[in-house]
Amino acid sequence: SFLFQLVWLGLNVFLFWWYYLAYDIPPKFFYTRVLLGHALALARAPAACLNFNCMLILLPVCRNLLSFLRGSSACCSTRIRRQLDRNLTFHKMVAWMIALHTAIHTIAHLFNVEWSVQARVEEKGTLAAVLSSLGDNPNESYINFFRKTIGNPVGGLYVAFTYLAGLTGVIITLALILIITSSTKTIRRSYFEVFWYTHHLFVIFFIGLVIHGAGRIVRGQTAESLAEHNPEICYKNFTHWGKKGACPIPQFSGNPPMTWKWVVGPMFLYLCERLVRFWRSQQKVVITKVVIHPFKTIELQMMKKGFRMEVGQYIFVKCPAVSKLEWHPFTLTSAPEEDYFSIHVRIVGDWTEGLFNACGCDKQEFQEAWKLPKIAVDGPFGTASEDVFSYETVMLVGAGIGVTPFASVLKSVWYKYCHDATNLKLKKIYFYWLCRDTHAFEWFADLLQSLEAQMQDRNNAEFLSYNIYLTGWDESQATHFVVHHEQEKDVITGLKQKTLYGRPNWENEFKTIAGQHPGSRIGVFLCGPEGLADTLNKQSISNSEADPRGVHFIFNKENF
16 A cells, blocks of 8 residues: 555665664764765665665565465454555565665775775875774774775775675675566566576575674774764874873774674564475375366366365465476466365466476377376465455456456355355456457356356346457458357357457446446456556546445455
């Protein structure tokens, strides 16, 4: 929400301002500022923000924790659950904030290193040269961490690759660059394996982050030294330090590492998360049936002891025969009332093609069950679609394979009507499905036909209003559609409701639904592309009334 983002941004601004002043004003760092100038504060302020955001970055990907919170009505209201559904959006925002502060921190330290190295080779007689020479004699503590007398640029490279702070800084910066550049939408969709493997560089990133400050290269004057050596007075007579009647030689110490205090809690939670995932991945999963659907889609029906699900949830799947490390998310298309759980997999990349072949779908003959590959399953995890039954009226919008969460919803509705639907809060479903190709409709049409017949048998045909849109066709298909348009059932889906061509006029759809359900809270659920999400979100806002008693559209989007 906007308020949550504002609080998060406000905390970043506050931490930056607070730590900037903490290093730019106090006398403790007076002599450090003589050596480094304002670059000292400009390095330490983003470091504090980095600690804060690195504390947050792991929390949105603790899926089991979020699912627990989401499923606990005592912890989370509906509004809070909707915020939890945006966990990946927040994860990305925090990642970009980490990248921003890393850039500021790195640039500032480049100046710090250059000036520290330069101060060691500076001509004697200046305050910077005297400060840099402290520590060369017994009973002195140094302020300049660079102890060699090597000029730039060799001295700077020496710091970068021999000092702990420099070496870990280079490593974690490179890891961060690889993680962020491989997380773009193009890489994720076209080269998921690259995204998957580089993202696990976060382990190296966090190890480097925790030990980055162990070298204590940022040093300030000790409290005991400040009591007898006031730097704002004594700096004027630096040539007489240590002599009788003059200021004593100042003593310095390094700042203790603080990052571990920020990240140890989230790191422990994430470790527990991974242990839970590992334990669940070791539980036996049996593939009971593999169904080949049109449009390069296969359905895997599976069973697992103790597996319980809700509508719209998703699981992570690993097939060791394809890859021993990769996990991929898939929405569950089965209903909680069924004695198995299922996913639909569209063949769009190397991993899905490998799964297709491992299941024997590339062969013509019948595949024996014992020949099917081993599957590991982690989940299920909660999503926005779980809240479908919390509304009396809902709009379900799926694009292409994005219809899968609503297969689970519609199946569950069908089962509820088969038994007893008197306690069902949900009274009206507006279902929209947008597809580019006619073959994509075939695997889902049988479910819609069953629902259509079920509602008519129970004299409740108005319960489900579905609109199927074909967004792509050629001239020969268009001619075929026109010739058969007058038939009782649709030529593509076999349903009584005819397929529509083009894209919905969302403004008209929202206004029509708002007029039919005045004073209602209408849930809008989408599994589809970002462009469509922006459109539906804007329509939900613009068609909601300011009056609390008026109609309100509540937008929800699948994120996994």
